[in-house]
Amino acid sequence: MPAKDDPVVIKKYANRRLYNTGTSTYVTLEDLAEMVKRGEEFTVNDAKTGEDITHLVLTQIIFELENRDGQNMLPVSFLRQLIAFYGDQMQMVVPSFLEQSMIAFSREQERLREQMKSTFGQNAMDMMQMTTPMKAIEEQARRNIEMFQNAMQMFSPFPTGAAPAAETDDEAPPADEAGDELSELKNQIKAMQHKLDSMGRG
Numbered sequence: 001m002p003a004k005d006d007p008v009v010i011k012k013y014a015n016r017r018l019y020n021t022g023t024s025t026y027v028t029l030e031d032l033a034e035m036v037k038r039g040e041e042f043t044v045n046d047a048k049t050g051e052d053i054t055h056l057v058l059t060q061i062i063f064e065l066e067n068r069d070g071q072n073m074l075p076v077s078f079l080r081q082l083i084a085f086y087g088d089q090m091q092m093v094v095p096s097f098l099e100q101s102m103i104a105f106s107r108e109q110e111r112l113r114e115q116m117k118s119t120f121g122q123n124a125m126d127m128m129q130m131t132t133p134m135k136a137i138e139e140q141a142r143r144n145i146e147m148f149q150n151a152m153q154m155f156s157p158f159p160t161g162a163a164p165a166a167e168t169d170d171e172a173p174p175a176d177e178a179g180d181e182l183s184e185l186k187n188q189i190k191a192m193q194h195k196l197d198s199m200g201r202g
Helices: 029-037 054-066 076-084 093-127 131-154 175-201
Strands: 008-012 018-020 025-027 042-046
Touching: 018 029, 029 042, 029 054, 042 054
Parallel strands: 008 042
Antiparallel strands: 008 018, 018 025
16 A cells, blocks of 8 residues: 555556556546546556556546646647757757756736735636736746747757858867867756756746
């Protein structure tokens, strides 16, 4: 039996059925989505191998939600940018940046919720469609996206839209110049990490 605070284990079988070991019942991706919204921690393991496939299942939940009418949250432009970073040298930075951005956004959301409750009472949640708070949330999202784009441009060796020119051995930079470029890149990575740390503390 898992401890009270341990994540619930969900087993996924070869027939794609999901079994909640905490409630001893079969569940769906929609059920798992509701567990996430309620803040319930769980892990998903392959029933045969025991492999942790939580990341894969959470990605499937997002896919299902994005395919529902009127529930799209990920803009096409964002998806294109995200795909472009797969395999890029900056791929390792993206997860941390996105995580810190979502933490900052969640904090801002909670602040707005509390302000609305104190102003409008318990019916504040019905007021979430009001123009002012929605504009504030949209502005926060816009700032996060701009920060993400600016941070990524720091590490781009070429201007946006520019393609790298063909380089031969004769055109390779001298060793001292290459060292300077490496040093500059290290400094930029440190600056990026400092920004990420600042966001986490903010």
